Amino acid sequence: MSIDTQVKAPEPNTSESLVLEGRGLTMRFGGLVAVESVDITLKRGEVLAIIGPNGAGKTTLLNLITGIYTPTEGDVFLEGQRLNGIPAHKIAEAGIARTFQTSRLFGSLSVLDNVIIGMHTRTKCGVLTALLLPGRANAEMRRAAERAGELLKRVSPDLYERRNQLASSLPQADRRRLEIARALATEPKVVLLDEPSSGMDDRDTDALIADIRRLQQENPTLSFIIIEHDMRLVAALPHRVMVLDYGRKIGDDRFEVVRQLPRVQEAYLGRKASHA
Ligand SMILES: Nc1ncnc2c1ncn2[C@@H]1O[C@H](COP(=O)(O)OP(=O)(O)OP(=O)(O)O)[C@@H](O)[C@H]1O
Numbered sequence: 001m002s003i004d005t006q007v008k009a010p011e012p013n014t015s016e017s018l019v020l021e022g023r024g025l026t027m028r029f030g031g032l033v034a035v036e037s038v039d040i041t042l043k044r045g046e047v048l049a050i051i052g053p054n055g056a057g058k059t060t061l062l063n064l065i066t067g068i069y070t071p072t073e074g075d076v077f078l079e080g081q082r083l084n085g086i087p088a089h090k091i092a093e094a095g096i097a098r099t100f101q102t103s104r105l106f107g108s109l110s111v112l113d114n115v116i117i118g119m120h121t122r123t124k125c126g127v128l129t130a131l132l133l134p135g136r137a138n139a140e141m142r143r144a145a146e147r148a149g150e151l152l153k154r155v156s157p158d159l160y161e162r163r164n165q166l167a168s169s170l171p172q173a174d175r176r177r178l179e180i181a182r183a184l185a186t187e188p189k190v191v192l193l194d195e196p197s198s199g200m201d202d203r204d205t206d207a208l209i210a211d212i213r214r215l216q217q218e219n220p221t222l223s224f225i226i227i228e229h230d231m232r233l234v235a236a237l238p239h240r241v242m243v244l245d246y247g248r249k250i251g252d253d254r255f256e257v258v259r260q261l262p263r264v265q266e267a268y269l270g271r272k273a274s275h276a
């Protein structure tokens with residue numbers, strides 16, 4: 001499959017309010033400043049990529065947005081609501097879903113069950129209901145299984161065909177896709193993907209690009225932040241690319257612009273920066 005780098009989803013509507021915003025985000029671990037005074041914005045329907053060398057602070061920035069860490073300084077807002085201090089599971093409920101750099105699937109559960117687990121933020125039934133009113137809990141589980149099946153079909157018809165297999169039996173590329181399906185099961189406003197193409201060959205990466213484009217076309221208000229090292233994906237997919245280096249933001253623009261930065265040339269495009 002050849003990927004046309006010129007075809008992007010329509011530009012997000014700039015007159016709309018930001019769905020996500022981080023202002024002056026700083027994260028210190030003892031003496032180490034992993035993220036330093038970073039501003040980040042995301043519009044509804046926008047796809048933002050974050051690139052930068054190993055240790056640049058990309059994952060830490062996602063951890064600040066998802067409430068895994070509380071920023072040492074700065075604020076995070078989802079649709080204008082300040083998220084600082086709100087626990088990670090509440091932030092997920094509020095509409096921010098993510099995948100992790102290393103796979104966090106339940107290998108001994110089926111593909112479908114992994115998606116159902118992603119839905120728990122949207123199912124009303126708690127443990128008490130399950131114990132006291134098993135009929136109601138069963139009906140809810142059946143509905144969740146149906147919805148999970150529909151979602152899997154949308155993300156990957158091929159994965160849907162293998163819904164009863166153990167997640168541990170899937171090849172790496174399909175595990176990554178299943179993680180995206182699980183993130184989408186929370187019905188998020190914003191999806192954060194941490195290196196979704198890691199462990200994929202070019203063919204799998206092209207399929208991933210096509211999957212994300214299709215999801216975006218089906219749901220034009222869904223916004224993505226994608227941490228990536230693969231320039232194939234970064235050139236093809238995002239509207240905007242943010243560059244982190246030693247915790248600082250050194251670029252935030254279209255790929256055609258940030259690719260000219262000496263640090264980007266050096267780190268990703270195999271050219272030595274003249275003043276590095
Ligand atoms: N919990 C932590 N405690 C101490 N230091 C940390 C912690 N998490 C991250 N760091 C440090 O913060 C810096 C940024 O790490 P981070 O994982 O955010 O980088 P990254 O850009 O995601 O890198 P990679 O491309 O390798 O995934 C690194 O120096 C890392 O060692």
Ligand SMILES: [Mg+2]
Binds near residue numbers: 060
């Ligand atoms: Mg990382």
